Amino acid sequence: MVPPPFLILTARLPRDPHLKYEADPSQDGPEVDDLLDAELVDAIRKDFPILDRKMREDQRLVYLDNAATSQRPTQVVEAMRRYQQESNANVHRGIHQLAEEATETYEQAHADVAAFVGAEGMECVAFTKNTTEAINLVAQGWGLTNLEPEDAILVTELEHHANLVPWQQVADRTGAELRHVALTDDGRLDRASFHDQLDEDVALLAVSQVSNVLGTVNPVEAMTEAAHDVDARVLVDAAQSVPHMPVDVGEIGCDWLTFSGHKMLGPTGIGVLAGRREALEETEPLLFGGEMIRRVTKDEAEWAEMPWCFEAGTPPMTEAVGLSQAIDYVERIGREAIHEHSRELAARCQRRLEEVGCEVYGPAPEHRSALVSFNVPGIHPHDLASIIDDDGVAIRAGHHCAMPLMDHLGVAATARASFYIYNTEEDIDVLVNGIERAEEVMSVEEDGR
Amino acid sequence: MVDATDLYQEIIMDHTKSPRNYEHLADADHEAQGDNPLCGDELTVYIKLDDGKVTDVTFEADGCAISTASASVMTEAVEGRDIDDVEELVETFKNLVTGEEDANAIDPAELGDLAALRNVQNFPTRVKCATLSWHTLQAALNGRDEPVTTE
Ligand SMILES: Cc1ncc(COP(=O)(O)O)c(C=O)c1O
Secondary structure (H helix, E strand, C coil): CCCCHHHHHHHHCCCCCCCCCCCCCCCCCCCCCCCCCHHHHHHHHHCCHHHHCEECCCEECEECECCCCCCCCHHHHHHHHHHHHHHCCCCCCCCCHHHHHHHHHHHHHHHHHHHHHCCCCHHHEEEECCHHHHHHHHHHHHHHHHCCCCCEEEEECCCCHHHCHHHHHHHHHHCCEEEEECECCCCCECHHHHHHHCCCCEEEEEEECECCCCCEECCHHHHHHHHHHCCCEEEEECCCCCCCCCCCHHHHCCCEEEEEHHHCCCCCCCEEEEECHHHHHCCCCCCCCCCCEEEECCCCEEECCCCHHHCCCCCCHHHHHHHHHHHHHHHHHCHHHHHHHHHHHHHHHHHHHHHCCCEEECCCHHHECCEEEEEECCECHHHHHHHHHCCCEECEEECCCCHHHHHHHCCCCEEEEECCCCCCHHHHHHHHHHHHHHHHHCCCCCCCC | CCCHHHHCCHHHHHHHHCCCCECCCCCCCEEEEEEECCCCEEEEEEEEEECCEEEEEEEEEECCHHHHHHHHHHHHHHCCCEHHHHHHHHHHHHHHHHCCHHHHCCCHHHHHHHHHHHHHHHCHHHHHHHHHHHHHHHHHHCCCCCCEECC
């Protein structure tokens, strides 16, 4: 077989498994550095055939909806195809050769994820359907069984519904109080509000590492330390951070960490709950049935060891193979380099949008990750998205599953451009030209009407 | 292929920028709220009835150009009509923007400004924007208390 195009590049891209994120996100954040080498981006783009697709009337696809879901490289798709056609069998069940191979592959995927996010071992990594299910696993498997009316759950005003609604439910059913960390005017977590509300009653802090609307990078390490000082457990929703920056469960110190495969070049249908051993041991399974048991009698059952006790039923085997391959792809480029690239694009995009009179939400580039939410005065984001779709530009328009945050911003919706490894400065040009064209189409005057 | 630009004809932009009957109707007999969970758009329709006829209809909205224009056009189209007539018009309009065949056979002259929204049928993601006010109108007429959604 011809080697996939990307493999040719690996000679220039030594893989360093010990790369660690140096910057302390509680500080001012690393300097916004440079984009990935143009040659490398060209090579990367060749791994994503969808980027060659012609949109509408022959337009190049400018995919700026990566925060919703990324595209997948040939290597990921190919690994999944190979697994299905060459090694497929159910895991943990058979003693034939295929079953053995499948089991080994599936367990290796857990080990790969553990290494990727710095979990203690593969027993500290459970596969779920997505981030949402991983958070629900903790909400129901730990929250419902551990929280009481005198406890408080601390979330923030910038959470995705996936990290808010499950906690509303837990609060509702246990009688625990739900508290929200307020935001500063520039869309960062308000330090005073956090410390004011973090008292001895708080039993759980649930916070995202990167906001999917504002792009804010939250100081989860410092927040975890403060929460642990009052004996609270901490869940970090890393759905938007893991695809871009080095994330290490051990360094953050959090109890649980969640993310999705599909936002980091992997397939849909697989998410991850990783965590600290003791916290996972306190977490009850969400689903019951086959695969998650050690022994079953007519009346009761004993759970299998971690992580299998969290994975009832036939698990996402093919997706696990895809996720492993996605991790490999990401690691070959290196997450520092990816983060610099996507942050630099977001910073340039922010600057360009402000230059053409857009309102940009969220913090300055040094506190921001890979995305920019904005509005064009006088144009509803829905209309903008429709018009620039004619130019082949895919952006997100709406409330981004963060309605309380929209209320805070005082808008019903925003437009959002989110970047990844295959995006280029030209993509921003096309976006900005599209915005100018939309202003013509909607005949918006200078004053926004 | 139809461009999104074709969605924003002059008539639409005129209704978007100067929506007709855009006010709170304090003495409405019926009102209903609608929202589109996809984009967070919200809209309220107010109606006054007299002897089975819509004598006054207004709306307030926080939404995109298509949903605002559609609501504005709608208020002009239903004012003065019998309720039964309105129900029929709602169905016609829904068929029009979803691209049902019989609706495409309708003479544009009969539809007036409504015809300008016909292009929405080429943009499945925008159909909900165009129909939100109409669903809400129906809910108000049927006296449903629950807010309607486009989902
Ligand atoms: C911050 C954040 N948390 C959670 C989610 C939910 O992820 P999923 O839909 O894969 O469960 C998303 C993605 O939409 C997100 O951006």
